[in-house]
Amino acid sequence: MNEPEEDAAAETATAETAAASPPSGLSRRGLLGLAIGGGVAGLAVGAGAGIAGGVAIGRARAHADAQPVHEFFGEHQAGITTSVQDHLHFASFDMMPRTDRDDLISLLQDWSYAAARMTQGLEVSASGAVGGPAEAPPDDTGEALGLPAAGLTITFGFGPGLFENEDGDRYGIAALRPTGLERLPAFLGDDLNPQASHGDLCVQACADDPQVAVHAIRNLSRIAFGRARLRWSQLGFGKTSRTTSSQATPRNLFGFKDGTANILADDAAALDDHVWVASDDEPAWLAGGSYLVARKIAMLIETWDRVRLAEQDTIIGRDKGEGAPLSGGDEFTAPDFGGASIDANSHVRLAHPEQNEGIRILRRGYNYVDGNNELGRLDAGLFFLSYQRDPGQFITLQRRLSTDLLNEYIRHVGSGIWAVPAGVKPGSYVGAELFA
Amino acid sequence: MNEPEEDAAAETATAETAAASPPSGLSRRGLLGLAIGGGVAGLAVGAGAGIAGGVAIGRARAHADAQPVHEFFGEHQAGITTSVQDHLHFASFDMMPRTDRDDLISLLQDWSYAAARMTQGLEVSASGAVGGPAEAPPDDTGEALGLPAAGLTITFGFGPGLFENEDGDRYGIAALRPTGLERLPAFLGDDLNPQASHGDLCVQACADDPQVAVHAIRNLSRIAFGRARLRWSQLGFGKTSRTTSSQATPRNLFGFKDGTANILADDAAALDDHVWVASDDEPAWLAGGSYLVARKIAMLIETWDRVRLAEQDTIIGRDKGEGAPLSGGDEFTAPDFGGASIDANSHVRLAHPEQNEGIRILRRGYNYVDGNNELGRLDAGLFFLSYQRDPGQFITLQRRLSTDLLNEYIRHVGSGIWAVPAGVKPGSYVGAELFA
Numbered sequence: 099m100n101e102p103e104e105d106a107a108a109e110t111a112t113a114e115t116a117a118a119s120p121p122s123g124l125s126r127r128g129l130l131g132l133a134i135g136g137g138v139a140g141l142a143v144g145a146g147a148g149i150a151g152g153v154a155i156g157r158a159r160a161h162a163d164a165q166p167v168h169e170f171f172g173e174h175q176a177g178i179t180t181s182v183q184d185h186l187h188f189a190s191f192d193m194m195p196r197t198d199r200d201d202l203i204s205l206l207q208d209w210s211y212a213a214a215r216m217t218q219g220l221e222v223s224a225s226g227a228v229g230g231p232a233e234a235p236p237d238d239t240g241e242a243l244g245l246p247a248a249g250l251t252i253t254f255g256f257g258p259g260l261f262e263n264e265d266g267d268r269y270g271i272a273a274l275r276p277t278g279l280e281r282l283p284a285f286l287g288d289d290l291n292p293q294a295s296h297g298d299l300c301v302q303a304c305a306d307d308p309q310v311a312v313h314a315i316r317n318l319s320r321i322a323f324g325r326a327r328l329r330w331s332q333l334g335f336g337k338t339s340r341t342t343s344s345q346a347t348p349r350n351l352f353g354f355k356d357g358t359a360n361i362l363a364d365d366a367a368a369l370d371d372h373v374w375v376a377s378d379d380e381p382a383w384l385a386g387g388s389y390l391v392a393r394k395i396a397m398l399i400e401t402w403d404r405v406r407l408a409e410q411d412t413i414i415g416r417d418k419g420e421g422a423p424l425s426g427g428d429e430f431t432a433p434d435f436g437g438a439s440i441d442a443n444s445h446v447r448l449a450h451p452e453q454n455e456g457i458r459i460l461r462r463g464y465n466y467v468d469g470n471n472e473l474g475r476l477d478a479g480l481f482f483l484s485y486q487r488d489p490g491q492f493i494t495l496q497r498r499l500s501t502d503l504l505n506e507y508i509r510h511v512g513s514g515i516w517a518v519p520a521g522v523k524p525g526s527y528v529g530a531e532l533f534a
Numbered sequence: 535m536n537e538p539e540e541d542a543a544a545e546t547a548t549a550e551t552a553a554a555s556p557p558s559g560l561s562r563r564g565l566l567g568l569a570i571g572g573g574v575a576g577l578a579v580g581a582g583a584g585i586a587g588g589v590a591i592g593r594a595r596a597h598a599d600a601q602p603v604h605e606f607f608g609e610h611q612a613g614i615t616t617s618v619q620d621h622l623h624f625a626s627f628d629m630m631p632r633t634d635r636d637d638l639i640s641l642l643q644d645w646s647y648a649a650a651r652m653t654q655g656l657e658v659s660a661s662g663a664v665g666g667p668a669e670a671p672p673d674d675t676g677e678a679l680g681l682p683a684a685g686l687t688i689t690f691g692f693g694p695g696l697f698e699n700e701d702g703d704r705y706g707i708a709a710l711r712p713t714g715l716e717r718l719p720a721f722l723g724d725d726l727n728p729q730a731s732h733g734d735l736c737v738q739a740c741a742d743d744p745q746v747a748v749h750a751i752r753n754l755s756r757i758a759f760g761r762a763r764l765r766w767s768q769l770g771f772g773k774t775s776r777t778t779s780s781q782a783t784p785r786n787l788f789g790f791k792d793g794t795a796n797i798l799a800d801d802a803a804a805l806d807d808h809v810w811v812a813s814d815d816e817p818a819w820l821a822g823g824s825y826l827v828a829r830k831i832a833m834l835i836e837t838w839d840r841v842r843l844a845e846q847d848t849i850i851g852r853d854k855g856e857g858a859p860l861s862g863g864d865e866f867t868a869p870d871f872g873g874a875s876i877d878a879n880s881h882v883r884l885a886h887p888e889q890n891e892g893i894r895i896l897r898r899g900y901n902y903v904d905g906n907n908e909l910g911r912l913d914a915g916l917f918f919l920s921y922q923r924d925p926g927q928f929i930t931l932q933r934r935l936s937t938d939l940l941n942e943y944i945r946h947v948g949s950g951i952w953a954v955p956a957g958v959k960p961g962s963y964v965g966a967e968l969f970a
Contacts, residue, residue, distance in 0.1 A: 185744075185771075187903070227789055228855035232844035239839055240789020240854055241772075241901075244782065293908070308621075308744075309772035309785075312903050316787075316912060320839055328910035333769075333903055335621075336677075336745035346680065349745075351752075353663055353676020403675055403756055408668035418676055419664035465677075467623070467748050467769055468905070472729070474764035476752060 165306060167247040170214040172521040174374065174386055175528070177251030178460065178485050179363035181342045183304040186334035186464040187311040188392065188481065189319065190297030190514060191326040193260065199269045202260075203533055205325045209254065209301075210527035212321055213314070219247030222317050239320065242313035250305040252314055254528045255390045255516025260298040271532055276381050278389070278489040279517050286500045287510060294394050294512030297329045302390070302483070308333070330512075332394065334464025334481045341462065347421060347429065351397050351465050351478055352507070354414050355421035358429055359450070361460040372458045373485050375520075383531040386520030388485040391492045394466075394512025397479040402507045413503040415444030445504045454498055457491050459484040479508070489515060601742060603683040606650040608957040610810065610822055611964070613687030614896065614921050615799035617778045619740040622770035622900040623747040624828065624917065625755065626733030626950060627762040629696065635705045638696075639969055641761045645690065645737075645754055646963035655683030658753050675756065677749050684743035688750055690964045691736040691826045691952025699734075707968060712817050714825070714925040715953050722936045723946060730830050730948030733765045738826070738919070744769070766948075768830065770900025770917045777898065783857060783865065787833050787901050787914055788943070790850050791857035794865055795886070797896040808894045809921050811956075819967040822956030824921040827928045830902075830948025833915040838943045849939040851880030881940045890934055893927050895920040915944070925951060 168176045193202065212222040221227055227240030261267075261275035281296060301318055305311040312333075319328050338350045339357035342364070350356040361368045370376070377385040402410070411417050415424055415433065423433035424440050433446055440447050451458050463482040470476050486492055499505070519529045604612045629638065648658040657663055663676030697703075697711035717732065737754055741747040748769075755764050774786045775793035778800070786792040797804045806812070813821040838846070847853050851860055851869065859869035860876050869882055876883050887894050897920045904913040922928055935941070955965045 228843065228853070230843065232847075233842050235840050236789075236843050236846075236854070238789075239787075239835070241785045241787050243785060243789065243855070307772070309901065312772075312787075312901075312914075316835070316914075319910070319912070320836070328906050328912070331903075331906050331912070333905070336743070336748075349677045349679060351675075351677050351748075353672075353674075353679065399675070399752070400756070404671050406669050407664065407666060407672050410672075411668075417664070418672070419679070465745065465748075467767075469769070470764050470767050474755070476755070476764070476767070478748075478752075 165246045166249045167218055168249060168251050170210075170217045170252070170522065171524045174388075174521045175251075175253045175518060176217070176521075177253035177302055177304055178373070178388060178462070178518070179341055179369065180249075180251050180304070181345060181363065182337040182339055182462060183249045183251070183311075184306045184335065184337060185304065185308040185311050186337075186481065187303045187308070187315045187331065188334070188483075189301045189303070189315045189331040190257075190329045191299040191301070191319075191322060192329045193268070193298045193326050194324065195265070197268070197325055199271075199533075201325045202269050203527075205322055206254075206529050207527040208321050209318055210522055212317060213252040213254075213528075214522075216242075216314050216317070217247060217250045217252055219245075219250075222321070239313065239317055241316075242310050245307060245310055245313075248305040248307035248310040250303065250310050250314060252318075253302040253304075253390075253518060255300040255302075255518040256529060256532070257296060257298050257300065257514065257516045259296065263298075274381055274383060274532060276384060276389075276517055279515065280489075282391070282489070282496075282513055282515055283493065285496050285510065287505050287508075288513070289509045289511055290513050291394075291511050294330050294332070296514050297516075299326060300390065300392070300514065300516045308335070332466060332481050332512075334466045336465040338463045338465055338480060339461040341460070350480055351399055352402055352410070352414075354410075354416065354418055355429065356463075356480075357461055358416075358421055361458055368458065369460070372487055372491065373460045375487055379487070383534070384517055384519060388487065388518045389489050389492075390514075390516045390518050391482075391484050391486070391489065392512065392514040393482040393510055395480045395482050396477070396509045396511045398507045398509070399478055400475050405507075412441050413444060413507075415440045415446030441503065443501045443503045445499075445502050448498050448502050449495060454495055457494055459486045459491050459495065479511075485518070601682045602685045603654055604685060604687050606646075606653045606688070606958065607960045610824075610957045611687075611689045611954060612653070612957075613689035613738055613740055614809070614824060614898070614954070615777055615805065616685075616687050616740070617781060617799065618773040618775055618898060619685045619687070619747075620742045620771065620773060621740065621744040621747050622773075622917065623739045623744070623751045623767065624770070624919075625737045625739070625751045625767040626693075626765045627735040627737070627755075627758060628765045629704070629734045629762050630760065631701070633704070633761055635707075635969075637761045638705050639963075641758055642690075642965050643963040644757050646958055648753060648757055649688040649690075649750070649964075650958075652678075652750050652753070653683060653686045653688055655681075655686075658757070675749065675753055677752075678746050681743060681746055681749075684741040684746040686739065686741040686746050686750060688754070689738040689740075689826075689954060691738075691954040692965060692968070693732060693734045693736065693950065693952045695732065696734040710817055710819060710968060712820060712825075712953055715951065716925075718827070718925070718932075718949055718951055719929065721932050721946065723941050723944075724949070725945045725947055726949050727830075727947050730766050730768070732950050733952075735762060736826065736828070736950065736952045744771070768902060768917050768948075770902045772901040774899045774901055774916060775897040777896070786916055787835055788838055788846070788850075790846075790852065790854055791865065792899075792916075793897055794852075794857055797894055804894065805896070808923055808927065809896045811923055815923070819970070820953055820955065824923065824954045825925050825928075826952045826954050827918075827920050827922070827925065828948065828950040828952075829918040829946055831916045831918050832913070832945045832947045834943045834945070835914055836911050841943075848877050849880060849943075851876045851882030877939065879937045879939045881935075881938050884934050884938050885931060890931055893930055895922045895927050895931065915947075917948075921954070 221238035223237040227236045227238040258280050262272040303311040303314040347355040375384045375387050421429040425434035461484050466481045467478040657674035659673040663672045663674040694716050698708040739747040739750040783791040811820045811823045857865040861870035899918040902917045958964050
């Protein structure tokens, strides 16, 4: 790249390399290498069996006991009720033009195969980063070699455009679109950037090591080559919610505890009521799944930082130090909205189930910092993620927040909604029910 | 913000709040509150004594034993030879127009005071996030409340423009500018973004928790209000270098181990030879300090990922799996450049001290991912940081790399150089020697 002549040579070399070994062949090679069960389902069984059988391939050897390893297969997808990990890499993809139903199915199969391996601390394929032929690009990009699974979960979702968009019913699934799965309505104060919104598919990668989460998204992007393209992605840290009672309540970038009243993983009744799509909900293929809403919420932190402490407390409705409601008690005391101590437009009151006909959602957001803007202000905020049984839960709550005192200090700049299928059965792939 | 009328009201309220309690008053209040030793030096002594005396203020209580706490005061600044932490938030600042010498000195004093506290797991001042008067904005932004020190180090540097720029000798220190402290020369392949380059002052915050590093930069930015403004900042993760022999060699986003031959913290002779400015070097005020070079190196990872494994190994000069030189042995075997096994333009050969008259530098870089570009490619790479006794060391090595085979896959998009003063003496502030 140092001289124009070399630039041209580099382009040529790259094109040749790409033609000789298309990246889309990567995961298929991996699948074929494990094709012991016959047909597509058998391939995934092969992958599952290989992992369960303790095939010592890849990167897990060094620290396998040091950190949690979450099952990829199961009743529900991991990454929803899983104890929230420290880091997030979230990615939204659009299917490429002129792809067909087989392309989509093969992508979901290849993604499932790779995800089933990576979540166990393995490389994306048996040959991985360094085990393949020297004359081919490696299957795995290698930056997670030697790292443990680090609690990695990979959670997939299907956006409204996957079912039908301006090109029509590309994949023969338009009739199966859940009624509620459509772009969220405009809310007061929305200032959405289309480059940070929407998408045909989403992948939520959470891990306790950011390098592991980034490795997952990078390799899934690579596997998608020719079929789907990264639309936008977001890194996050410092989980702002807890999903198990043993986790301390973390703080958001306003300095307040966030997620005190979240739905916890061990509250099966609440999960059934508020998070999981039931078998008698519509559509049937989504039973055991959920709806994921993402909102990128920019915080005007420099403005917030000039607000006096008492006013901050009033806006939130809790005290900053302990997170106790202003009506008294400690962090876990139920707020008393009967008196005057909690402002009618405080965040805690407007968002509280008691003020919203009992509506609850499972929150799983992360803080983000994307550098700074030209004014020298940090480009930072909350990457809000919530799972709910019906998109209407989020819409109702968000409309309720239209008079939130906090709105003066935030801007919603990104938005997306996806149907998250149930967990993957051993021998199958994510979303298989949609194509049955 | 929901209605134009409310927007206008918000602006007014913000302006009033700001006028009533200027953020620049924050740290001065903190300093005054500890003014027990007389004069400015006494203030810093006060801070140091308060910390050493175990004043139980702030956030360190919960987990103080769980993670390392690094001394802020000492012979050298922490964050250079300190065992590399997991996360980086790096920030570059420009002094504001019409600031004078007293503004610069007060900023460095206030920064030193806050850094001495935050690195010990304390809030920026004694009253912190929730201990001040309800009628004032809190001193500390609060998002690190309850978090441990997390190995936080804060390292300060002075850029060429601080000594003299187009406005002249603003602070009366032009004559003290180190001869070698000037913007780096253009290198082949540079494609620098001025918005990610240069700066009057830099702050390197490293910690094992990104929220702690972000909290440090955010609060130092806030303290700088009216005196210096954030010019650019960069988050990084997955340290790509090691500085102690107990650390495993990490991998960069090309999937290769990086930093095998780095200068380690326990190699005092190498540090004296290559990293620390000696007492008989010029200028005298910088003795015990170093020069920091930052280079934001974008990696064309999608292109790299299509290169066959053997070619990747050739380009680097090591094998991807173990990191052993292609001349044989294991990761820590010295490369043998005598034979044909290591390409003459491989990265390892061109960068090796043996090929550069023994020149060595201490590397401390991090991987970064800044989302993705409009083509769906990850905006990712290496945020290279190196410390050296003389800028000429970096310049020589970087020129040597002009024929590096790796250049086809990287672009240098950001650059900066700063003189890093020696460590802060208890009772003083960073860079005090410059104003003596």
